[in-house]
Amino acid sequence: MKHFLRMFVQVCLYFYCKCLWRCLKFVVRKLTGQCELQRICYNTKPGAARTMKIEASLKGSKSKRLQTSVNVHPDAIEKTIDDIMELKRINPDVNPQLGVSLQACLLQIVGYRNLIAEVEKLRREPYDSENPQHEEMLLKLWKCLKPNSPLKARISKQWCEIGFQGDDPKTDFRGMGLLGLYNLVYFAEWDTEIAQQVLTDSLHPKYREVTKKELRYFFLFSKFSETLHVNKDQTTIWCVIILKSLLQHWEIHVLSFRPKLGRGTLGTYEHAYISKMKSTLILLK
Structure with missing residues (x-):
């Protein structure tokens, strides 16, 4: 019985993540006129909470360009933000603060990911x-x-x-x-x-x-x-x-x-x- 319930919960979660969640995001965007990234930046205070939500949103996107944006080089962050604004059809002149907020979040995301990679590389290096x-x-x-x-x-x-x-x-x-x-x-x-x-x-x-x-x-x-x-x-x-x-x-x-x-x-x-x-x-x- 426990095995059946576990499988049932996993199926429900999969269905929710793949179908219902995307449908809900589409409905909310139509009602508010804002994409998920805009809602996060406008409704969440600057800090770790906003950065983690931005990272989860980008990684969970169906667009490969958005998924890979968390792994770009620090020098390419500005171009990445322009690509995100273009992909999401956001006018930077109407939403100037969004670009600033995204830049701050991406710098933190890329920075800590590079830190983890460097630490892991050092951990794998044996003592000689x-x-x-x-x-x-x-x-x-x-x-x-x-x-x-x-x-x-x-x-x-x-x-x-x-x-x-x-x-x-x-x-x-x-x-x-x-x-x-x-x-x-x-x-x-x-x-x-x-x-x-x-x-x-x-x-x-x-x-x-x-x-x-x-x-x-x-x-x-x-x-x-x-x-x-x-x-x-x-x-x-x-x-x-x-x-x-x-x-x-x-x-x-x-x-x-x-x-x-x-x-x-x-x-x-x-x-x-x-x-x-x-x-x-x-x-x-």
Whole structure:
């Protein structure tokens, strides 16, 4: 019975998206004299809500030109807006504000899509011990976290002191690739005091009772972790949503979340997640 209901709901949704929704859009346009893009720009305040609605409208359009407009080069945005106005039969002289609003939205859409592509490219790049730049960054990470403890050798058990699993840390950058190293170094270099405090707390944990508020943050972070693995396109959105809250609760993250995310004393993956979110927010400002 559940399988039948699920299939029935899927069929209804498909029929709605393919037929009823387009018919409804046609009727509303005839009644208001405005296309969907005009209604969004005129009825929604500038910001993330408007940008996301514009993106959904363009991607859901039956026109290939509109669907591909979210992937254009930043230099081609003005020409793309002219094409949209022409395709929608909108007079730019009568609706001058529409072009300005569309330009702002497209700049944001193209910008964050390029950001996701660059981050994913960096994540797929493996750590190369033969690359001097990679090796320099790795040694820089050690100097930031353990400035008073010189590294005796490149391959050493000392790496376990900052959370790596073995004597050669290059094997720990499998999932996050070079992105994990970049973010660890960024965190340790620009927030050295906090990074060293996190390392100290992880080596000498102090457990206490977790409040309901902290459990709520734990639930949000769990959802972010699932999203990061299931749907990477939404990673940036989740980063912006929960970043500020999590960065204000370092102690909660280390003591409460570490068993779920990290296997070392200073889990490579958990700090890669946090640093990635922080770097993303800075880039999105």
